[in-house]
Amino acid sequence: MARASIEVRDLVVRYGGVVAVRGVTFTVGAGEHLTLLGPSGCGKTTTLRAIAGLEKPASGEIRIGGTPVFSSAPNVNVPAERRGLSMVFQSYAIWPHMSVFDNVAYGLRVRKRPEAEVAARVREALDLVQLGELESRSASKLSGGQQQRVALARAFVFSPSVLLFDEPLSNLDAKLRAEMRVELKELQRRLDITSVYVTHDLEEALAISDRIVVMRDGGIEQVGSPGEIYDRPRNTFVADFVGSANLIRGRRRPDLERNGLVVLETPGGALVHGIALGRQVGPEALVAVRTVRLRLERARPATAVNAWPARIRQRVFQGDFTQYHVDWDGRQLIVRSAASDPMTEGDEVFVSADPRHCVLLEE
Amino acid sequence: MIDFERARSWRPGPRLVSMLVGGATAVLVLYPIAYLVQASLSVGDPQARPPEAYGLDNFVGLGRYAHIFGNTLLVAALATVLAVVVGFAMGWILSRTNVPGRAAFEQLMALPYYVTPLMGALAWALLASPNSGFVNQVWRALGGEGHLVDINTPWGIAWVMALFEGSVAFVMIGAVMKSMDPAMEEASQVLGAGRVRTMLRITLPLVLPGVLGAAVFVFAEMLGSFSAALVLGLPARFYVVTTAMYQLVSQYPPRFPTAAAMGVSLFAVMFTMVWIYRRIVSSGTYVTITGKAFRPRVMDVGRLRWPFLGVCIAYLGVAVILPVLTITYASFQHLTTAFPRAGNFTLVNYQTALSLDAVRSALGNSLLLGLATASIGVLLMGFLSWLIYRSRLPGAGVIEYLLMFPQAVPRLVFAFGMLWAWLIFPIPIYGTLWLLLIVYLTVFLPLGFRTISGVILQIDRSLEECAQMCGATWGYRLRTVTMPLLKPGLIAAWLLLFIASVRELGASILLMGPKAKVITPAIVESWFSTSTELTAAMALLQTLAVVAALLLLFAVARRAVQAGGE
Numbered sequence: 001m002a003r004a005s006i007e008v009r010d011l012v013v014r015y016g017g018v019v020a021v022r023g024v025t026f027t028v029g030a031g032e033h034l035t036l037l038g039p040s041g042c043g044k045t046t047t048l049r050a051i052a053g054l055e056k057p058a059s060g061e062i063r064i065g066g067t068p069v070f071s072s073a074p075n076v077n078v079p080a081e082r083r084g085l086s087m088v089f090q091s092y093a094i095w096p097h098m099s100v101f102d103n104v105a106y107g108l109r110v111r112k113r114p115e116a117e118v119a120a121r122v123r124e125a126l127d128l129v130q131l132g133e134l135e136s137r138s139a140s141k142l143s144g145g146q147q148q149r150v151a152l153a154r155a156f157v158f159s160p161s162v163l164l165f166d167e168p169l170s171n172l173d174a175k176l177r178a179e180m181r182v183e184l185k186e187l188q189r190r191l192d193i194t195s196v197y198v199t200h201d202l203e204e205a206l207a208i209s210d211r212i213v214v215m216r217d218g219g220i221e222q223v224g225s226p227g228e229i230y231d232r233p234r235n236t237f238v239a240d241f242v243g244s245a246n247l248i249r250g251r252r253r254p255d256l257e258r259n260g261l262v263v264l265e266t267p268g269g270a271l272v273h274g275i276a277l278g279r280q281v282g283p284e285a286l287v288a289v290r291t292v293r294l295r296l297e298r299a300r301p302a303t304a305v306n307a308w309p310a311r312i313r314q315r316v317f318q319g320d321f322t323q324y325h326v327d328w329d330g331r332q333l334i335v336r337s338a339a340s341d342p343m344t345e346g347d348e349v350f351v352s353a354d355p356r357h358c359v360l361l362e363e
Numbered sequence: 364m365i366d367f368e369r370a371r372s373w374r375p376g377p378r379l380v381s382m383l384v385g386g387a388t389a390v391l392v393l394y395p396i397a398y399l400v401q402a403s404l405s406v407g408d409p410q411a412r413p414p415e416a417y418g419l420d421n422f423v424g425l426g427r428y429a430h431i432f433g434n435t436l437l438v439a440a441l442a443t444v445l446a447v448v449v450g451f452a453m454g455w456i457l458s459r460t461n462v463p464g465r466a467a468f469e470q471l472m473a474l475p476y477y478v479t480p481l482m483g484a485l486a487w488a489l490l491a492s493p494n495s496g497f498v499n500q501v502w503r504a505l506g507g508e509g510h511l512v513d514i515n516t517p518w519g520i521a522w523v524m525a526l527f528e529g530s531v532a533f534v535m536i537g538a539v540m541k542s543m544d545p546a547m548e549e550a551s552q553v554l555g556a557g558r559v560r561t562m563l564r565i566t567l568p569l570v571l572p573g574v575l576g577a578a579v580f581v582f583a584e585m586l587g588s589f590s591a592a593l594v595l596g597l598p599a600r601f602y603v604v605t606t607a608m609y610q611l612v613s614q615y616p617p618r619f620p621t622a623a624a625m626g627v628s629l630f631a632v633m634f635t636m637v638w639i640y641r642r643i644v645s646s647g648t649y650v651t652i653t654g655k656a657f658r659p660r661v662m663d664v665g666r667l668r669w670p671f672l673g674v675c676i677a678y679l680g681v682a683v684i685l686p687v688l689t690i691t692y693a694s695f696q697h698l699t700t701a702f703p704r705a706g707n708f709t710l711v712n713y714q715t716a717l718s719l720d721a722v723r724s725a726l727g728n729s730l731l732l733g734l735a736t737a738s739i740g741v742l743l744m745g746f747l748s749w750l751i752y753r754s755r756l757p758g759a760g761v762i763e764y765l766l767m768f769p770q771a772v773p774r775l776v777f778a779f780g781m782l783w784a785w786l787i788f789p790i791p792i793y794g795t796l797w798l799l800l801i802v803y804l805t806v807f808l809p810l811g812f813r814t815i816s817g818v819i820l821q822i823d824r825s826l827e828e829c830a831q832m833c834g835a836t837w838g839y840r841l842r843t844v845t846m847p848l849l850k851p852g853l854i855a856a857w858l859l860l861f862i863a864s865v866r867e868l869g870a871s872i873l874l875m876g877p878k879a880k881v882i883t884p885a886i887v888e889s890w891f892s893t894s895t896e897l898t899a900a901m902a903l904l905q906t907l908a909v910v911a912a913l914l915l916l917f918a919v920a921r922r923a924v925q926a927g928g929e
Contacts, residue, residue: 054828080831093829097847106843107833158833 003030003194004065004084004161006051011060013046013218020046022218023060028162028196028211030065033188035197037205037229038215039241044198045166047215051196052087052164053080065161086160090167092151096140100131100150103139107158125153128187145176152184156191163188165197169204181207202242206230214238231290232277235362239288246291246333247361248272252283262287262360268329273305274358286361291336293357296324296343297350307352312343326351381756384747388765391805395780396772399630402623402783409620421624428607428625435603435629438517438524438592439585445525447578449678450532457533458540460664462671468679469537475530475682479866481883483523484594485890485902486686487514489693492598497689497701504702515599523591526682528584532577539573576643583636586629587773589869594890604629605775605869612779612873619783626776637771694899712900722885722901726908729865729882732796733912736803737861741853743804744811749845752819753827763812770809774869777806782873794876802870807863811856818852854920858913865909882908 006028013021021043028034036044049055050070051062059072064085069078086107095103101122108118126132129149134142142150148168155163169177169184185208188195199205205212206226214221214229214237222234233239236247250264250272257263262276264285274287301307310328322342324335328351335351343349403422407415425432456462457469490497491514502511513519547569551561589605596606604625611622664671693699697709716722747766751759769777781802785793792798826848830840846853865882872884882905890898 052832054831080828081834081836084834085832087829087832089825089829091823091825093823093825095826095829095844095848106830106835110834110839154829154833164832 003192005030005032005063006162006194006196007061007063007066008047008051009061009063011047011050011062012058013043013050013055014058020218021050021057024215024218024220026213026220026223028194031192031194033195033197033208033210035199035205035209035212036215037199037202037212037242038221039200041217042215043218044200044215046218048087048164048166048196048198051162052085053078053083084160085162085164086155086158087164087166088151088155088168090170092144092147092168092171094139094142094147094150096138098139099135100126100137100139100142101135103150104135104154104157106154107160111158121157122153125157128190129153144172145180148172148180152187156187156193161194163191163193163195165195165199167199168197170199170201177201177204184208214241216241231357232359233288233361234279236286236288239359239361244291244334244336245288246294247286247288248358249284249286252281252285261355266329268331270308270329271305272358273355274360275356276360279360279362281360281362286363287358288361289353289358291323291334292321293353294333294335295352296326296335296337296339297352298343298347300350301352303352303354306355306358307350310349310351312345312347312349315343315345317342380750380754381758381762384750384756385758385762385765388747388762388808391801392765392768392808395777395784395805396630397780398783399623399626399776399780402619402779403627405620405623409618410616414620421620422628424621425624425628428621431602431604431607431625432628434517434601435586435605438521438603439582439588441517441521442524442528442585443578443582445521446528446532446581447536447574449525449529450534450536450577450581451574452674453529453533453678454537454540456671456674458537459662460668460671461661462664462668462675464672464675468675471679471683472530472533472537474679475527477862478527478683478686479590480524480527480588481590481594481866481868481886482690482902482906483527483682483686484520484591485886485898486689487519487523488594489689489699489895489899490514490685491519495699500701515595515601517601520591520595520601520603523595524585524588526678527591528581529678529682531584532581535577535580536570536574539570543569572643576640579636579640579643583633583640583771586633586636587776587869589773589775590887593887597891605773608775608779609872612782622779623783626773626779630772630776633773634771690899690902693896694903696896699896699899712894712896713904715897716900716904721880722882722904725880725882725885726904728796728879729905730908730912732799732803732881733861733865733909735800736807736864737857739800740804740807740811740860741815741857744808744856745815745849745853747808748812748816748819752816753824766812767809769806772806774806774867775873778802778870778873781805781870794879796879798874798876799871799879799881802874803864803867806867806870807860810863811860814856814859815849815852818849818855822848861913862909865905865912 008027009025011021011024012019024043024047026034036047038044046055050057051064053069056077057070057072060070061068061072062070064083068076069083070076095106098106104122104125105118108121113121122135123132126135129152131146131149131153134146139147139150151168169180172180181204188208197205197208206229209226211223211225212229213223216237222229222238224232229238229242233242233245239245239247248264248266250266253263253265253271256271260276261273262285264272264274264287266272272287274289295301300309308328310326310333312324313327313332314325316323316325321336321338324337324343326333326335326349333351401414404417404419405411405414406418406420453472457465457472462468488496491499491512493499493510493513493515496510496512496514498512499510514522543566548561548565551565552558556564587605589609592601592603592606593609596602602610608622608625611618611625692703694712695708695710697707697711700707747762750756751763751766756762781798785798785801792801822845827840827844830844835843867881868883868887871881872887875881875884882901886898886901886905889901
């Protein structure tokens with residue numbers, strides 16, 4: 001199975017007068033699993049469809065395995081059916097007039113493989129998605145999860161060089177989605193194929209990707225590993241979109257900064273130490289700290305910095321964790337805690353955070 | 364793995380394709396209209412082609428025909444009110460109450476549409492004409508004086524038209540009632556409003572745009588209707604615009620410019636109505652009615668179920684059962700009277716009808732034209748729908764507008780433009796079936812296009828895109844995915860086009876040549892020039908021929924599918 005790399009350079013896609021993607025550049029290494037993450041309307045699906053060849057970009061270049069499949073100069077536009085890719089659609093796009101077997105066999109029959117090989121490979125693919133016993137069933141009589149699996153098998157059975165996923169799990173209910181996420185990851189690793197995955201679901205992106213591209217308004221906000229995206233958001237958009245974060249604004253105090261840490265003084269006078277990651281900011285700045293990275297204690301912790309007195313305003317029990325709304329420095333912080341010792345509303349407590357988890361933002 | 368050689372192969376630019384398609388559609392649709400307008404402005408010798416002089420005299424002269432415009436508005440208004448009342452009542456009963464046999468009635472509600480205004484008019488003429496109508500015969504037999512009912516009046520014409528358009532109004536209003544989220548009414552009740560208050564404050568305002576839309580649509584159709592007004596109005600010298608145009612054109616010497624001016628005026632009014640209809644349908648008030656499917660909440664109306672059942676049966680009775688029975692009865696009579704006698708029954712009408720060459724050839728021509736119109740039409744309109752909804756052509760909206768244009772033109776008016784347009788066409792097709800074929804394909808563009816695009820829009824685009832991602836070329840995709848998915852819609856469109864063509868009157872009556880007659884105008888001719896009973900037999904034969912042709916086609920198609928399936 002050929003694994004192909006993908007290079008996207010200065011990609012611009014327009015719908016009539018609307019610019020859906022404005023000059024996006026990124027690469028996907030051979031065998032890498034890359035995710036385009038962002039809210040609806042951010043251009044992620046459009047970018048994916050441009051790679052697939054279903055959308056004609058206005059300008060830029062797309063190379064697959066080093067060969068241009070689209071370029072505005074010189075003029076190249078390889079039609080989708082000749083790009084050697086495959087795709088799993090959000091709607092699954094299961095053909096209702098065919099059996100499960102015929103759906104999966106489609107790509108092989110298009111390639112005029114001998115029927116014996118078709119049968120063997122379809123069976124193998126269906127076994128891989130655990131649908132072996134359903135091959136003769138009519139595709140219109142499948143549940144959502146089964147349709148999803150058929151769509152998967154159909155997409156990889158003919159050994160494409162790249163697999164594209166357009167929000168493949170968004171139509172499943174939450175429980176099934178969590179299961180499929182794990183299965184999908186395993187399948188991806190087993191097939192060892194380059195993949196580009198589009199989703200608006202953070203957990204999905206974190207779970208299955210080698211690298212994540214966060215998009216907004218047709219542009220790229222940040223590129224990085226799931227860990228980097230989660231722990232070191234570059235700006236308020238990423239910090240906010242990628243899980244819940246508290247944003248703390250303050251005035252820079254260069255006089256107190258040492259050990260490579262940045263220090264902000266909040267309007268209420270609290271000092272917040274954080275990491276700058278080499279980011280350049282003005283005299284006013286923001287740090288982000290994840291709600292799960294804040295700790296609540298009844299006594300003042302022994303740490304030298306980033307421990308502040310606060311008061312519990314509201315407690316919301318959510319099962320896996322408890323969410324506290326805490327009055328701090330004239331505003332509220334949100335803290336998620338899995339601790340078994342619950343605070344009660346009105347308790348005077350201390351909030352603390354490791355400076356490594358307080359990340360300076362570029363805004 | 365990737366095939367790059369043909370990547371830069373020549374493909375026609377989308378701009379070129381859309382200009383060609385748009386241009387062809389524009390010629391087909393607008394060419395006759397241009398000639399209609401030209402004729403209406405001709406103020407020289409009325410027979411001269413091209414016109415000797417241009418002016419507005421013909422329109423000024425229409426003042427003499429004010430009563431005809433008044434008649435048209437009167438009939439259309441009466442019929443619209445009646446049709447909307449019928450449509451609203453049936454829509455409400457069948458989608459909102461637990462009347463017995465709801466599902467069956469909903470299917471049966473399509474029948475009045477297939478009876479056609481012509482059949483209805485013939486039947487009701489037999490039933491209720493002032494002298495020989497069955498109802499009046501019975502009335503006099505019971506000792507009544509004169510006549511009880513008179514179908515040869517504006518009321519009579521409106522009655523027949525409303526029975527027919529009632530099913531159209533039902534479809535439109537019923538759809539709105541069904542697509543309304545019952546939660547909106549439930550919310551009102553939960554907040555303490557009673558049933559009546561909920562109906563007045565919530566239900567009515569929500570369905571009002573739909574009802575209004577149906578009313579405007581039906582009114583526009585009525586303005587251009589022809590057959591009922593011809594059959595029922597002519598004996599009483601009661602004319603509406605379409606029948607007056609027909610008279611002006613078929614009399615000697617014909618008065619083309621005056622007829623054209625009438626046609627242009629009618630077209631202007633109808634075009635405005637259709638425009639208003641589109642505005643209502645697309646206006647913001649309509650957003651409460653989403654495309655989402657709800658299980659309509661059925662109201663338990665208790666004992667009222669039985670009167671409601673009576674209303675349903677009564678409508679189908681006067682719109683379908685009574686007309687069909689009347690025509691059937693008359694077709695087996697020597698001389699039709701309201702009181703059957705054993706010696707009066709005969710098969711001679713059928714013998715006559717089938718032995719007349721004129722009838723046989725007209726029926727054959729109609730079936731042939733139906734076959735051709737439906738087959739070519741499905742291909743043409745299928746291609747156009749696909750082009751507009753799938754290929755993302757620039758200017759698709761303009762082409763769609765052109766396609767729907769014939770909807771705003773009465774077929775008779777359209778045919779009038781055709782008459783002028785094709786008379787001077789270098790290839791002599793005037794008076795042949797070819798001209799009728801072109802006319803049918805043009806006037807039925809909206810019908811076929813609507814039916815097919817309805818199905819295309821339901822097919823998710825990703826089904827085709829997925830085939831493309833699997834590596835299938837354009838032709839392969841079309842054969843394995845697009846066509847099989849479209850099949851039900853294409854068959855439905857084929858049937859509709861076939862039936863509509865075989866029964867077409869308004870355009871055919873003006874354009875058929877003496878050597879290429881078609882059946883519906885022949886029926887009308889027979890009504891006015893030969894016997895009632897023979898006409899009834901011809902009308903029934905036409906219906907039977909359509910049914911037989913359809914059954915035959917279904918049998919053939921099924922065998923073909925079975926043979927191809929294994």
